[in-house]
Amino acid sequence: MSTLTLTTEGDKYVIVTRHFAAPPEAVYRAHTEPELIQRWMLGPEGWTMPVCISDARPGGTIRYEWSNGKGVGFYLTGEYLELAPYNRIVHVERMHLPDPTPDNHVETTFEPDGIGTLMRMKMALPNQQARSAMLSTGMEEGMEASYVRLETLL
């Protein structure tokens, strides 16, 4: 199991990295093709994604709808801005809870790494104030101790 890293850059960004034992093409496809996205981008146990729209071209629509099967759900909308198969995706997204969160600007890159891929996701935080604080290094490190099983987030 690969280690997930989560770090901050400046006040505004969160960087997530994760290695995958598959070539960039496969990881890129798993991030852009609806039938693949629906199999993994599910969050906590018990949730599914009954609706997944991913129109992977500049200006294309993103819409993910999650459900816990008990009448609770929320959704995300977004747009693709730039796509460079199979190494870079730039998109913007927002959660609807149901009020929309501020736009989260995300750049995801997929670099060959050994026989696999290093994914790097750079997010301009949805709520700059709140999240930059939450993830700010001091707190993050202080709390790290209690997250024994967290080797594997974002």
Next chain:
Amino acid sequence: MQNLDATFSALADPTRRAILARLARGEATVMELAQPFDMTQPSVSRHLKVLERAGLIVRRAEGTKRHCRLASDGINAIDQWLSQLRQAVAKNYDRLDTVLADMHSSGKKKKRGQKS
């Protein structure tokens, strides 16, 4: 968890984070907190008020001195929230590992199928 918005916006300020970092080492008076920041007591007090409202610290008076310490409930709420977020994301990527492995093996099957 209702208070989380206030909590996170209280954390947005670097001085307030530094105050929390100091308090993580133990209780301190307002004067002790003001010292390293080169700040007046009133401005430190303003920050402390924000932290208190957000449920991150507790203040108590002892004679003329005011002592501050971390409020475990507030810290635990953030801890729990961050932990849930991390776990959800970690779980996603673990599932993605499985999807990628499936893609790989079904790709192999296809190739083999083509050869035979």
